[in-house]
Amino acid sequence: MDNINIKVLAKKLNLSTSTISRAFSGSTDINKDTRERILAFAKEHNFLPNHYAANLRDKKTRTLAVIVPEIANDFFAQAINGIEEVARKKGFYILLYRTDDVFEKEVSFVNYLNNGKVDGIIMSVSGEANDHNYLKTLAKKNIPVVFFDRVYEDIDVSKVTTNDYESSFEATEHLISTGCKRIAYLVVNKSISIGKVRMQGYADALAKHGMVFNDELVVDCSQDEKINYSIIKNALEDLKPDGIFSSVERLAVAAYYVCNDMNISIPGDLKVVSFSSLQIAPLLGLSTVTQPAYEMGIKAATLLFDELDKKGQHVFKKTHVLKSKLFVRKSSAI
Amino acid sequence: MDNINIKVLAKKLNLSTSTISRAFSGSTDINKDTRERILAFAKEHNFLPNHYAANLRDKKTRTLAVIVPEIANDFFAQAINGIEEVARKKGFYILLYRTDDVFEKEVSFVNYLNNGKVDGIIMSVSGEANDHNYLKTLAKKNIPVVFFDRVYEDIDVSKVTTNDYESSFEATEHLISTGCKRIAYLVVNKSISIGKVRMQGYADALAKHGMVFNDELVVDCSQDEKINYSIIKNALEDLKPDGIFSSVERLAVAAYYVCNDMNISIPGDLKVVSFSSLQIAPLLGLSTVTQPAYEMGIKAATLLFDELDKKGQHVFKKTHVLKSKLFVRKSSAI
DNA sequence: TTGTAGGCGTTATCAT
DNA sequence: ATGATAACGCCTACAA
Numbered sequence: 099m100d101n102i103n104i105k106v107l108a109k110k111l112n113l114s115t116s117t118i119s120r121a122f123s124g125s126t127d128i129n130k131d132t133r134e135r136i137l138a139f140a141k142e143h144n145f146l147p148n149h150y151a152a153n154l155r156d157k158k159t160r161t162l163a164v165i166v167p168e169i170a171n172d173f174f175a176q177a178i179n180g181i182e183e184v185a186r187k188k189g190f191y192i193l194l195y196r197t198d199d200v201f202e203k204e205v206s207f208v209n210y211l212n213n214g215k216v217d218g219i220i221m222s223v224s225g226e227a228n229d230h231n232y233l234k235t236l237a238k239k240n241i242p243v244v245f246f247d248r249v250y251e252d253i254d255v256s257k258v259t260t261n262d263y264e265s266s267f268e269a270t271e272h273l274i275s276t277g278c279k280r281i282a283y284l285v286v287n288k289s290i291s292i293g294k295v296r297m298q299g300y301a302d303a304l305a306k307h308g309m310v311f312n313d314e315l316v317v318d319c320s321q322d323e324k325i326n327y328s329i330i331k332n333a334l335e336d337l338k339p340d341g342i343f344s345s346v347e348r349l350a351v352a353a354y355y356v357c358n359d360m361n362i363s364i365p366g367d368l369k370v371v372s373f374s375s376l377q378i379a380p381l382l383g384l385s386t387v388t389q390p391a392y393e394m395g396i397k398a399a400t401l402l403f404d405e406l407d408k409k410g411q412h413v414f415k416k417t418h419v420l421k422s423k424l425f426v427r428k429s430s431a432i
Numbered sequence: 433m434d435n436i437n438i439k440v441l442a443k444k445l446n447l448s449t450s451t452i453s454r455a456f457s458g459s460t461d462i463n464k465d466t467r468e469r470i471l472a473f474a475k476e477h478n479f480l481p482n483h484y485a486a487n488l489r490d491k492k493t494r495t496l497a498v499i500v501p502e503i504a505n506d507f508f509a510q511a512i513n514g515i516e517e518v519a520r521k522k523g524f525y526i527l528l529y530r531t532d533d534v535f536e537k538e539v540s541f542v543n544y545l546n547n548g549k550v551d552g553i554i555m556s557v558s559g560e561a562n563d564h565n566y567l568k569t570l571a572k573k574n575i576p577v578v579f580f581d582r583v584y585e586d587i588d589v590s591k592v593t594t595n596d597y598e599s600s601f602e603a604t605e606h607l608i609s610t611g612c613k614r615i616a617y618l619v620v621n622k623s624i625s626i627g628k629v630r631m632q633g634y635a636d637a638l639a640k641h642g643m644v645f646n647d648e649l650v651v652d653c654s655q656d657e658k659i660n661y662s663i664i665k666n667a668l669e670d671l672k673p674d675g676i677f678s679s680v681e682r683l684a685v686a687a688y689y690v691c692n693d694m695n696i697s698i699p700g701d702l703k704v705v706s707f708s709s710l711q712i713a714p715l716l717g718l719s720t721v722t723q724p725a726y727e728m729g730i731k732a733a734t735l736l737f738d739e740l741d742k743k744g745q746h747v748f749k750k751t752h753v754l755k756s757k758l759f760v761r762k763s764s765a766i
Numbered sequence: 767t768t769g770t771a772g773g774c775g776t777t778a779t780c781a782t
Numbered sequence: 783a784t785g786a787t788a789a790c791g792c793c794t795a796c797a798a
Contacts, residue, residue: 104793146543176504378712489789
């Protein structure tokens, strides 16, 4: 009773393997009673058709890969929730990969997925590199890919992003409206997609209000928390900004720590607005630009399944832009 | 060039499929040059052996399932990180499942995993039900399971927990030492494992300091955020506690919101300590009992691989208790 | 409505 | 060191 399979069932029930198979596939070419008899017996013996054998036969895995930079981050966690939601409804499995923002890991994961391991991939990218061949081979193998939030512009796949430019513009204008004259922009890498677009929104908002864009006030940080702490500390000491617009949650958090230690009062001395999906932002009183993370996950997964459903046929790849929302809280109160 | 497999490779390279296979398996029974020639050619054509076919052959999936109540929660996210870390090193894939704390989902997932879908399962359970047969069939099929944090005591599998009793005792004592006379205990379900053990620590600490355990001060909450808000609000109004020990992070968060709205000052009017893995707890000033989530993930995965390595042989199942740590912050300052 | 048989891609065994 | 072959469990023409 250990290795139960279709053959064994067939023998026990005096039926053929095809009939057993049909009972599970929901085929109509089977007598209702027969099916029920089979399913009942199967249930009793805890049998389910082996997924991998079916994969091999069908060349369908009913599995998708989700590749994200981090998991312990409310944005990605919520996005994964959205993806999971859709996948579950479709009866798909989710294979989870975390890159730690290391481009090499991303490449290596994707390369692994190249031989029929999954039917599709949803990812938020980690790199800024130009050699995206590792992604192009997926297309050749007809494995659809959807990017969300962090994307490579030069790759022709469906994308789900948010209106980063507009919300950055709005957030910056908001800071200006509270009276800020020297607004610093915190960014991890000002030359890649998100950092760049958000900076543009920031810069244009300044311009609109007759304020000069000062390169000094663009504080370029790293992936390392400790280093960021020093960078931000120095920036606050040297530049004495009266406002901070942070393109990334963890830089705002770092700024908070610095302010705590330096006895800088928020919002008294310094007003702060940050991109963030922190669920407890209200408690912190942090003003945020919040992306619809969960909805982005839903959308990304939906797009992927769209492509999967039209399998083979060419699908017109689009970028779907969802709207972020500015929540003004205590950290930028007048 | 679409459907490349070892047969195709064999033909192109004038070798047999066995030789090709050996090149990938790291077998020593192959000429070094031959192997390199094969690997080079394979790489050039983006070929990797099909994982599912290998599964079918070997009855090894190199995949494990992780089942958790939530993903968008710092504790679980960090635990998953730990699991992922270990799994990656072992070359294992992770299939992720989220139960939303719905017992039926847990049962259904586990049942799905019953037919060779994964080599092992790591889970933090959602139920309190008594019918754990769905788990027992896994044992019959030699699929090892490891529980972490939330466990079923009556199931004989390896478990990773924390010293909940001691840390609850310590946290409560700490509140007493700050002068609290009426300490409320917030819990989601005081009759199941975690809620129960933590309450015992709370009760015993009170007893040690000659304080009476007052059942009224045990505030039993629900899974619903809104309902919890009212429950806690009523509790604060009616019971007028001067301290809160929360067994679960989100109840503490709810309490914070209530205090905000009711103008109750923390720690002035009310001191708060909570179990929590919130990464930004320091910023909130929330005193926490913090579980080593990441390490628990590491440990759970390690235990699972131990069982996998000794495959078949009986493994003595143990409960591994890691230590939580009390961080006293502003919310319980004197 | 049910049964037969071949093949999905791989690897282990056995032979050479 | 390399090759031929059978088998893993399933599904789907095709046949009956």
